[in-house]
Amino acid sequence: MRQKHRHLLLRALFGFCLWFSAPLAARADYPERAITLIVPFAPGGSTDVIARTVAEAMRPLLGQPVVVDNRAGAGGALGTAQIAKAAPDGYTIGMGTASTLAINPAVYKSLPFDVTTDLAPVGAIAAVPNIMSVNPKVTARNMAEFVPLARIQAGRMSYGSSGNGSVSHLMGEQFKLATGADLVHVPYRGIGPALNDAVSGQIDVLFDNLPTTLPLVQAGKLRALAISGPARLPVLPDVPTFAELRLDALDWMAFFGLVAPAKTPAAVIARLNGALRAALAQPEVRKTLATQQAMITAGSPAEFAATIASAMQRMRGAAAAAHIEIR
Numbered sequence: 001m002r003q004k005h006r007h008l009l010l011r012a013l014f015g016f017c018l019w020f021s022a023p024l025a026a027r028a029d030y031p032e033r034a035i036t037l038i039v040p041f042a043p044g045g046s047t048d049v050i051a052r053t054v055a056e057a058m059r060p061l062l063g064q065p066v067v068v069d070n071r072a073g074a075g076g077a078l079g080t081a082q083i084a085k086a087a088p089d090g091y092t093i094g095m096g097t098a099s100t101l102a103i104n105p106a107v108y109k110s111l112p113f114d115v116t117t118d119l120a121p122v123g124a125i126a127a128v129p130n131i132m133s134v135n136p137k138v139t140a141r142n143m144a145e146f147v148p149l150a151r152i153q154a155g156r157m158s159y160g161s162s163g164n165g166s167v168s169h170l171m172g173e174q175f176k177l178a179t180g181a182d183l184v185h186v187p188y189r190g191i192g193p194a195l196n197d198a199v200s201g202q203i204d205v206l207f208d209n210l211p212t213t214l215p216l217v218q219a220g221k222l223r224a225l226a227i228s229g230p231a232r233l234p235v236l237p238d239v240p241t242f243a244e245l246r247l248d249a250l251d252w253m254a255f256f257g258l259v260a261p262a263k264t265p266a267a268v269i270a271r272l273n274g275a276l277r278a279a280l281a282q283p284e285v286r287k288t289l290a291t292q293q294a295m296i297t298a299g300s301p302a303e304f305a306a307t308i309a310s311a312m313q314r315m316r317g318a319a320a321a322a323h324i325e326i327r
Contacts, residue, residue: 030090030268034065037258038086038094040079042072045191046211046292050125050256051095053288057279062271075165076100077111084113088261090268093122096259098252099167102311106319107165109327115312121304122258123273125280126294129210129229129253130171131239133222135201143225143245150181158184159205160194165326167254168194170315171207173322174249198222209254211292228253233293252314255297257304269301 039051048070055066071079076099083094101115113119138157140146150157159175161168164187176183186203188194191212198206199221206213206222214235216222224239228251232241242251258276260269279285280298289296297307319325 031064036092039070040076057285058275061275081112084118086261088263093260098254102315106315107324119259121301123276124257124297124304127253127255129227131210131227133224147179154182157204160186160203162191168207178249
């Protein structure tokens, strides 16, 4: 009888080992086909440029193509929902940004996904500074001159954004709360039209990620008043940081990273993270990202999760203080 029980136990253990080793073997072979990288924004912007740079560098490291698929809409929420709802097998991953992972959850009344339960962080890629600029017709040459001017002209100066609930909208409202300046918000359908009207003088002020605004500042079409980040930038040595100006509420950077659907196997996440970090160590990748003024922030999935959690907390506080809510 004991021998029979021992035989049954050995068979059960053998079966369990087969069941457990099968997915491990499959994961060891990952990836066996092309990987889709969903970018929740239109082609041409910073998110798209960074995604394509990383995808191309990861291809030889993974031994399979990483195909960029742009799924724009709803401020990035549409594409992010598709990432969250994809099969958790490592063959659909996506770009996560400060907008999609922190700002959208803070300002939208409801979203078709939950960042904390429906997405798995893979790893951070980079962070870029934000910038506040004004049309050259604005007489203020610096922040010390601009704030009192905006207070005196209460309700007569305007700032543009890429839309309600966007990075630029949140920054504008944070600025108003921090300084007492009464600026009128003018939302646009994208940052392009807002930039055009800032240059033409239809609006006075613009808050934006640095890469899209920098060429206009360098051309003298806009005047930079402040940037976010740990230090002044070599490309704008005379522009102070928000921290220098004691505007700490605005001293945050837009971040970019890779995410996967929740329940993606840990072994797959580790494989993707390793390839991502190796890609970000390549000189050509670093050179390309530098043209976007992107500061590489490669790290572990846990470190990226901590970045997301911290940003979510900050943005929820900012959105609540500014009474920003999108239904």
